[in-house]
Amino acid sequence: MAPVDRRMALAREWDDLVARVRGLDGFRDFLRPPPVADLPSPASPDAAVVVNVGRFRCDALLVRDGAVRSVPLPALTAADVADRTARYLRAVGADDGTRDGQDVRDGRDGRDVLAGTLAWLWEAVAEPVLDALGITGPSAAPPRVWWCPTGLLTLLPLHAAGVHDRPGRSVIDRAVSSYTPTLRALGAARAPRTLAPARMLVVAMPRTAGQADLPGAARERALVGEFFPGAHTPLEGPAATRAAVAGALAGHRWAHFCTHGEQNLDRPAEGGLLLADGALTVADIAASTHGGEFAFLSACKTATGGVSLPDEAVTLAAALQYTGYRHVVATLWSVPDAAALWIVDTVYDVLTEGGTFAPDGAAAALHAAARELRAASAPDLSGWVPFAHFGP
Incomplete structure (x- = not known):
């Protein structure tokens, strides 16, 4: 068969297969772009923002009040995204399998790269998007923005974009x-779903074979337990096996992990949480x-995905969301113990201040x-920037 005939035969086979899939219940729109009316559309002043990175142009699609509006991003290019992402990953120690983040915390070059990346994200993406949404300054009740980046932009901290030595010139402001x-x-x-029992699973690994000790893990486990007296299950050290943790997840509505994490930028599904007998992976x-x-x-x-297929959102945070967890707080790189304890303590304090745990306030907390x-830590950015919220 001539090459052109084979290509035509394969194209017909593809069309036939897609038609068969679309004939199955629930797959009518398989591989079709969803109608705007079917998209979740936040009400003003909130918005969802899809940031598209293309070879020829980049745009932000603003989804709000049942409508979609395109905002050109002329200062954003695919080449710049690739270059900035490579430098950022080196600075945070995410490009070589290391887990210490020492470049950012202890190296001036790493700190400069991080600050420069956040300033570039602000000028090229976040500021024009927020200005187009009418979110032009701080407010007592800041609106919600759901970021949906594409391509290598999925690896960068859009939520922390800003010039942080200038008040009001940052997303977090x-x-x-x-x-x-x-x-x-x-x-x-x-969407509504059947929930597991209202208990907190706390998994802590102060020591992990082949990894640096996590002296703050036991303190963090104890701290989280204090917010859930009589309603939490600790799994620590040798008890935190892959089978024990996987089995316990089914019986707990909430879960907290203070462990080493591992990510493979080329094979993100192999990344996971390092437990007593190996990794509980994304897969x-x-x-x-x-x-x-x-x-x-x-x-x-x-919360870090892969570089080969970044649009596939293959991260632990995404995996937990897809399998049923409504809200996920995750990190982009290693976090110092003191910063992690600060964030954990403050988040749970806010979410339990009414006497019961209210996770729908996770993003605001x-x-x-x-x-x-x-x-408290200015001008250091390494403590708070890694933390990100995923969910409604």
Whole structure:
């Protein structure tokens, strides 16, 4: 068969297969762009923002009040994104499998790269988007913005974009940020579901074979337990095996992990949480469904995806969302113990201040905690920037 004939035959076979899939219940719109009316559309002043990175142009699609508006981003290019992402990943120690983040915390070059990346994200993406949305300054009740980046931009901290030595010129000064891997995922996260029992699973690994000790893990486990007296299950050290943790997730509505995390930028599904007998991987978590409502991943790189297929959103945070957890707090790189304890303490304090745990306030609680830590640790950015919220 001539090459052109083979291509035509394969194209017909593809069309036939897609038609067969669309004939199945629930797959009518398979591989079709969703109608605007079917997209989750926040009401003003909130908005969802899809940032498209293309070879020829870049735009932001603003989704609000049942409509979609395109905003050109002339200062953003695919080449700049690739270059900035490579330098950022080196600075935070995410490009070579290290987990210490020492470049950012202890190296001036790393800190300069991080600050420069956040300033560039502000000027090229965040500021024009927020200005187009009318979010032009701080407010007592900041609006919500759900970021849905594409391409290599998925690896960068849009929620922390800003010139942080100039008040009001940052995302965190103007809006409460969350991420969603797709707009459909945002809608699915809001859908009703059957929930597991109202208990908190706390997994802590102060020592892990082949890894540096985490002296703050035991303190963090105890701290989280104090917020859930009589309603939490600790799994620590040798007890925190892959089977024990996977089995316990099914019986707990909430989960908190203070462990080492591992990420493979080329094979992100192999990344995971390092437990007593190995890694509980993205693939492991994605293989099950959970009646979860909230997960806090106080482990490094739990919100970092891959470089080969960045649009696939293959992260621990995304895996937990897709398998049933409505709200996920995760990190982009290793976090110092003191910063992690600050964020954890503040988030749970806010979410339990009414006497019961209220995870629907997770985004606002993380926002408040990050602002407090930014003010207390300025000009250091490494403590609060890694934390990100995923969900509605």
